[in-house]
Amino acid sequence: MLTKRIIACLDVKDGRVVKGTSFESLRDSGDPVELARRYYFEGADELVFLDITASKEHRATMAALVERVADAVFIPLTVGGGLNSVEDMRRLLLCGADKISLNTAAVKQPELISRAAERFGSQCVVVAIDAKRVPEHEPYRWLVHTYGGSVATSLDAVQWAAQVAELGAGEILLTSMDADGHRAGYDIELTRVVATSVPIPVIASGGAGSPEDLHRALTDGKADAVLAASIFHYSEFAITQTKEYLHHKGLSIRR
């Protein structure tokens, strides 16, 4: 039986791991390679590196970092942040990334998803969607945001998810901007609506504060995988302990 994946996320700025609250006020929390190795030994099923500077001058920094991580851990690596072309993606795949995550670039040029899927295979192409609830809207509705959450678009997140799957994305990394950084749980409604409407795996992201939150996203939220950053960074709940909890709750988990 396919296990539910527990994914540790590392937001990288200028070569350091940082974590913010609701996409702002970043805190520095460590050396990426050291942290990646710790997560690997603790049993993380995958690692996601998001380059949140993503300015041109830091591309090379990220590529070098991916190489060092790929030499040190033997689990899948996804890398995203500021990628605009098939060539950008190819460079990181050659550095040892297994999957590439597109966000703003996919919204600006959806055909990039298809081109990447044709070139590298759908399994390499993750589309990250940053979604924010439309206040006081019944039924619930979420809009896609770009540029690290700073620019609202008119795209409906659920429709956009269906479209990226159609275009050839192999997986969706779905972040609730409302929940992100608050550690009060994932946006279960958002996760469930997207996870049950697309034929590809969905990773729930944003809001993890406890192992119970991960459990809810994987059960009520129907997510195929859950991603968390801060609860693992600050060792409040180690990955090992979190996976034990999920296992005892009856989920299929790699331990």
Added chain:
Amino acid sequence: MDTRTVAVIDYGAGNLRSVRSALCSLGYNALIVDSARGAAEAQAMILPGVGAAADTMHNLVRSGLAQTVIDWIAAGRPFLGICMGMQILFEYSDEGGGQKCLGVFPGRVVKLPTSHKVPHMGWNQVHYRRDSALFDGIPNDSNFYFIHSYVVEPEDDEMIKATTEYSAQFCSVINRGAVVAAQFHPEKSGAVGMRFYENFLSLAAEGRLRHGIST
């Protein structure tokens, strides 16, 4: 022949780095081979696989590496195919409207049933069908990392050493003579994946793969 050197076939698909890193961490040298010559001195050959069947076959044939692989296997030398590197050993793949493959073994490659999400992506159990020294030190039903949409259906049931369940049971490890292949990615499967490589490479170095693996 250098017993610590492993030829890794590079047909331009990209991510060889993980395979190379895994080999290095086990104390082997990865010899990246991108043309028909160059593999001769290696102890074993690894054909990693990512991408589509058609591209893979096209690149292998164009570079002359298809023949290199066929000759290597025909000579009974240790060979490990990973993911797409497993699939193209068979006669024909249904992927992308159909693709003739290397035809080392009778059988075909078919799409996973779509009753579950495809691609099959993530960690899943590898269940032993037959004893094999390839599994030394790895508990039965350990989790390995999979990422694929197609699976092999060998005609010869004897070569199936392990299966995995996703929608239905599919073949996840084969071995016939010196040829070993896995549908999962050992280089992405943490400690058990590294042990799988180590077992294959030790068996290759000890010459135990030429006449099939003793069980």
